[in-house]
Amino acid sequence: MSLNQQQMNGQISTAKINYVWRPQAGPQHALIECPLPEIFFGGARGGGKTDGVLGKWALKEKRYGSGFNAIMFRRTTVSSEDAIDRSKAIFGPLGGKFNESKLTWRMPHGGRVAFRYLDSISDAGEYQGRNLTDAWVEEAGQYPDPAPIDRLFGVLRSAGSVPVQLILTANPGGAGQHWIAARYGLIPFPTKPQIIRKTLANGSIHMMAVIPSRITDNRILIEADPGYVDRLHMVGSSALVKAWLDGDWSAVEGAFFDTWDAKRHVMPQFSIPEHWLRFRSGDWGTAKPFSIGWWAIASEAVVVDGRVIPRGAMVRYREWYGCQSDKPNTGLKMSAADVAIRIAQTEAGEIIEYGVLDDACFANTGGPTIAETMAENGVDWQPTGNKARVSRNGVQGGWDLIRNRLNGDVDGNPMLFVMDNCRDFLRTFPVLQHDPKRPEDLDTEAEDHIADETRYACVSRPWIANKVTTIKLPDPPDLKRHREDADSWRI
Numbered sequence: 001m002s003l004n005q006q007q008m009n010g011q012i013s014t015a016k017i018n019y020v021w022r023p024q025a026g027p028q029h030a031l032i033e034c035p036l037p038e039i040f041f042g043g044a045r046g047g048g049k050t051d052g053v054l055g056k057w058a059l060k061e062k063r064y065g066s067g068f069n070a071i072m073f074r075r076t077t078v079s080s081e082d083a084i085d086r087s088k089a090i091f092g093p094l095g096g097k098f099n100e101s102k103l104t105w106r107m108p109h110g111g112r113v114a115f116r117y118l119d120s121i122s123d124a125g126e127y128q129g130r131n132l133t134d135a136w137v138e139e140a141g142q143y144p145d146p147a148p149i150d151r152l153f154g155v156l157r158s159a160g161s162v163p164v165q166l167i168l169t170a171n172p173g174g175a176g177q178h179w180i181a182a183r184y185g186l187i188p189f190p191t192k193p194q195i196i197r198k199t200l201a202n203g204s205i206h207m208m209a210v211i212p213s214r215i216t217d218n219r220i221l222i223e224a225d226p227g228y229v230d231r232l233h234m235v236g237s238s239a240l241v242k243a244w245l246d247g248d249w250s251a252v253e254g255a256f257f258d259t260w261d262a263k264r265h266v267m268p269q270f271s272i273p274e275h276w277l278r279f280r281s282g283d284w285g286t287a288k289p290f291s292i293g294w295w296a297i298a299s300e301a302v303v304v305d306g307r308v309i310p311r312g313a314m315v316r317y318r319e320w321y322g323c324q325s326d327k328p329n330t331g332l333k334m335s336a337a338d339v340a341i342r343i344a345q346t347e348a349g350e351i352i353e354y355g356v357l358d359d360a361c362f363a364n365t366g367g368p369t370i371a372e373t374m375a376e377n378g379v380d381w382q383p384t385g386n387k388a389r390v391s392r393n394g395v396q397g398g399w400d401l402i403r404n405r406l407n408g409d410v411d412g413n414p415m416l417f418v419m420d421n422c423r424d425f426l427r428t429f430p431v432l433q434h435d436p437k438r439p440e441d442l443d444t445e446a447e448d449h450i451a452d453e454t455r456y457a458c459v460s461r462p463w464i465a466n467k468v469t470t471i472k473l474p475d476p477p478d479l480k481r482h483r484e485d486a487d488s489w490r491i
Contacts, residue, residue: 020058020090020093020094021051021054021055021058021090022055023052023055023056024048024217024218024219024220026213026217027041027042027047027048027052027193027211027212027213027217028048028051028052028055028213028217030193030211031052031053031056031167031211032052032055032056032059034193034209034211035163036165036195036207036208036209037163037164037165037166037206037207037208038165038166038167038168038206038207038208038209039165039166039167039168039208039209039210039211040167040168040169040170040180040183040184040208040209040210040211041053041167041168041169041211041213042169042170042171042211042212042213043170043171043172043186043189043212043213043214043247043249044171044172044189044212044213044214044215044245044246044247045171045215045245046214046215046218046221046228047212047213047214047215047217047218047247048213048217048218048220048221049138049169049213050082050083050086050138050169051086051090052213053072053136053138053167053169054083054086054087054090054091055090056167057070057113057134057136058090058091058094058107060134060162061107061108061109061111061113062108062109064109064111064133064160064161064162065109065110065111066109066110066111067111067133067160067161067162068107068109068110068111068112068133068134068162069111069112069130069131069132069133069134070111070112070113070114070132070133070134070135070136071113071114071115071116071127071132071134071135071136072113072114072115072116072135072136072137072138073116073117073118073135073136073137073138073152074115074117074118074137074138074139074142075117075118075119075139075142075143076117076119080103080115080138083115083138084103084115087105087113087115091105091107091113094107094108095107095108096108096113102114103115103116118137118148118149118152119148120148121147121148121151123148124148124149124151124152124154124155125151127152127155128154128155130155131157132152132155132156132157132164133156133157133158133162133163133164133165134156134164134165134166134167135152135155135156135165135166135167136166136167136168136169137149137152137166137167137168137169138169139169139170139171139174140168140169140170140176140180141170141171141172141173141174141175141176141177141180142174142175142176143175143176144175144176144329144443144445144446144447145176145179145329145330145445146176146179146180146183146327146329147327147330149166149168150327152166153166168180172247172248172249173433174433175433175443175445175446177249177431178328178329178427178428178431178446178447179327179328179329179447180249181249181427181431182328182427183208183326183328184196184208184210185210186210186247186249187249188248189212189246189247189248189249190210190212191212192212193209193210193211193212194209194210195207195208195209195210196208196209196210198326212247214245214246214247215228215229215245229245255430255431255432255433256399256432256433256434256442256443256451257402257403257406257429257430257432257451259403259406259407260406260429260430262426262430264307264408264414265406265414265416265417265418266417266418266419266420266426267304267305267307267309267315267417267418267419267420268304268305268419268420269317269419269420269421270304270305270419272296272315272317273299273302275299276296276297276298276299277296277297277299277353278294278295278296278297278350278351278352278353279294279295279297279352279353279354279355279356279457279460280292280293280294280295280343280347280352280354280355280356281293281295281355281356281357281453281454281456281457281460282355282356282357282358282361282381282453282456283357283358283449283450283452283453283456284336284357284358284360284361284370285322285331285449286331286332286333286334287330287331287333288329288330288331288449289321289322289323289328289329289330289331289332289447289449290321290322290331290332290334290339290449291319291320291321291322291424291449291450291452291453292319292320292321292322292339292343292453293316293318293319293422293425293450293453293454293457294316294317294318294319294347294352295314295315295316295317295457295461296314296315296317297312297313297314297315297461298310298311298312298313298315299311307413308411308413309413309417310408310409310411310413310415312415312463313405313413313414313415313416313417314405314415314416314417314457314458314461315417315418315419316416316417316418316419316422316425316454317419317421317422318346318419318421318422319422319424319425319450320342320343320346321424321449321450322334322339323424328424328427328428328447329447335373336370336373336374336377337373337374337376337377339374340373340374340375340376340377340378340379341377341378343374343379344377344378344379354380354382354460355379355380355381355382356381356382356383356384356456356457356459356460357370357371357381357382357383357384357456358384358452358456359383359384359385359387361381361383362383371383384456384459384460385459386398386459389441389442389455390440390441398455398456398458398459399440399441399442399455401455401458401459401462401463402416402451402454402455402458404458404463404464404465405458405463407465408465409465409466410465410466415463415465416458424450425450425454428446428447428448428449428450428451429450429451429454431446432446432447432448432451433446
């Protein structure tokens with residue numbers, strides 16, 4: 001029987017239905033329907049992330065009742081105020097009861113929704129034994145490392161038939177931009193939902209859904225506030241507008257190295273001439289990643305891919321970044337000897353003139369130093385000599401030496417290039433942010449290991465652009481009588 005026939009027979013009321021909330025077509029509807037255990041939802045500003053998750057939880061609680069137990073996490077509970085206010089507009093009319101002191105909802109079918117903070121691994125451990133079925137980490141980009149978030153998987157457990165889910169929402173920017181973009185494949189930002197499969201250590205497959213959402217998907221916001229997009233265009237930064245509106249995770253507002261430009265500095269792979277000097281730089285880490293970079297110095301100007309590589313320019317042509325594949329800011333915990341053996345194997349047949357390593361690796365703490373251990377296994381290093389990150393007392397710091405090379409020569413040619421096979425450099429370096437407490441330095445909570453290693457490389461090859469100096473010559477004797485017409489003379 002058709003819908004019209006049912007209406008005519010009185011089997012369906014034609015009265016208007018008033019909804020407390022319902023998903024918008026597109027990303028929000030995809031979020032509601034998604035059954036996978038991990039979901040990244042959003043990625044651009046104004047995409048309806050908060051409404052989407054709260055609405056999904058309202059529907060899920062209705063279905064599973066008292067077995068449903070969910071918590072929304074942020075780095076501070078104060079930051080949750082907007083989400084709490086919105087939850088009152090959705091859960092309240094449905095019959096939920098909110099405890100203001102505990103920031104907890106008792107939902108109409110017996111389920112629970114709470115708002116809590118999560119800042120560290122130990123915070124996640126406090127929720128062990130809670131039979132948590134659902135977790136939502138809002139503004140996940142505020143976390144420089146995913147470790148506290150990953151620990152939530154140890155907290156999630158099903159109560160009966162309730163499927164467990166972890167949802168992350170985030171916009172581009174923040175200390176966690178590196179790992180989020182890498183984990184969910186957000187560069188380039190996808191145009192439609194996709195599934196990412198990750199093989200676990202036990203051989204099982206972990207399924208993750210990526211559901212991109214932009215402001216254009218949030219018709220309610222656009223219709224209610226038609227000037228919203230225009231105001232975003234007025235923030236004064238094209239990078240920020242591009243990130244917020246398009247979900248461009250390669251566009252960075254307030255980047256520490258704001259003169260970095262992939263179009264200028266990234267080169268396709270090419271054969272390094274044998275007579276160019278080659279060296280390596282290293283930043284050591286065990287619990288955190290180590291970074292080894294190989295560089296060549298141009299002995300003469302050459303043209304590659306239509307661009308000039310000037311004489312004296314540095315070219316990063318190879319790298320080894322010692323991190324776990326699924327946890328970018330977590331080290332491999334390899335010994336210095338094993339790392340040295342791998343480096344020596346990689347360099348077989350090459351002439352590496354020298355290596356420059358973090359000065360801390362030469363500190364004697366009662367046994368062989370890291371540098372000595374590597375030397376015993378065929379890899380020699382020298383200390384950087386200049387440990388200054390920022391400039392002081394007239395001496396240029398390492399960050400300024402990098403900027404000098406990024407800025408380039410008087411003709412606009414960069415003096416530092418990176419081959420496109422150096423993927424971890426291209427993933428981490430461009431998105432580094434300023435330290436909020438010390439703006440002249442970068443945020444060390446972020447994945448800064450390659451930046452440190454690059455700093456050591458530039459300290460070992462300091463370069464300053466030649467300045468164009470205008471010299472005013474004295475007037476020739478026979479022209480002195482024309483000084484009153486000086487504006488007409490150009491020498």
